[in-house]
Amino acid sequence: MKYMKLKGLFKIIKGKKVEQVYEVNENMVRLIQIDDLRNDDNIKYCERKEEYIYATKSDVIIAWDGANAGTIGYGLEGAIGSTLAILRTDSNDVFTPYLGRFLQSKSKYLRETCTGATIPHISKKILEEIRIPIPSYEKQVEISKMLDKAKELIDKRKAQIEALDQLVQSLFWEMFGTYLTSNRNKMFFGELVKEFRYGTSVKSCEFGYPILRIPNIVNGIIDESDLKYCELPEKDFLKLKLQENDLLFVRTNGNPNYVGRCASVTKKQEGYVYASYLIRARIDLDKMNTEYVTKYMNSVFGRHEIIQKATTSAGQYNINTEGLGNILIPVPPLNLQEDFARKIKLIDAKKAILQRGLLELENMFNSLMQRAFKGELFND
């Protein structure tokens, strides 16, 4: 297979400062920033000005500066900001999606070889020295299609996982809708809690007891992907150690969407502790099921109650144990709550299988990509 250095094939064009506009009309063009290389979740616009640098669908775009330097996108049209750059070629021998996928496989390398003391910048020299395998145009199309198919499978799997999350929401609404919308059977959360307790103020470090912090409280569950540790005297540990069915609430944050966010503790986190900006609620399991209360607190109704009880000062939002205790919560019969929890358990089991499958698909995709660019999959 033929190889060519990127330098001989592509022109690198750095972006320029672009003024974002918020009132969109037909003369506006898309403004492309780093996030747009990953998704189309938040499309921004700018005026069409001569001095701006514009990407076309046949360009590859690379994030040049910042923590995400090396992120690659392609097939996008619009003005690019100063932290992005365009890779443009006059050659008809290169299929853009092929080059895009190839450079995506080099993202990590580009990120690792960045220069800059405080903010990483792509090293132009290293980027230009990258050798691109150039099979025939037809093979490039074939490789791109194969990788797109594999990526499609990954996206489908992600959509299935998302659909299960939506199923939980629908189930919650279906089973408890009448309780949520009526004023009957409501109790103060404080009446359903045996004990509230604030977390520890000791500094987190790399050893000792696992300590849960704000980033660990995600969508009603404990996310352990960024776990820290702390050292504590035995008597403090005994007071703070978590047990299954405890609830953790975010107590303070500058963003109101974070305040009162809660997650339930599972058997896995028994013996962990939690930071001072979280509050633990040990609920009375004879009156309330953890699964139900977690879903309620994270629902539109629960969030509305929480925001009302939160206070704001110095640009930060807080909720204390008094505020939490005053939250009104609908209390359906315990057997109905437990039935809900059983159904959630089944859905979670299904979700775990899908997540394992997703991981396998992602590993397979990476290996496929490596082999394709080494020329192991297609004879040219």
Place this chain on the structure above:
DNA sequence: TTGTATATCGTAGCTTAGGC
């Protein structure tokens, strides 16, 4: 226990040093 100050992170974009 709780409110608030401060640290950290990410990034937009400006400034500056050095090569040509």
Place this chain on the structure above:
DNA sequence: GCCTAAGCTACGATATACAA
């Protein structure tokens, strides 16, 4: 003098520490 790479500042968002 111009251009470009790399360093730096500013600032908003978020996370954490600490004093009252």
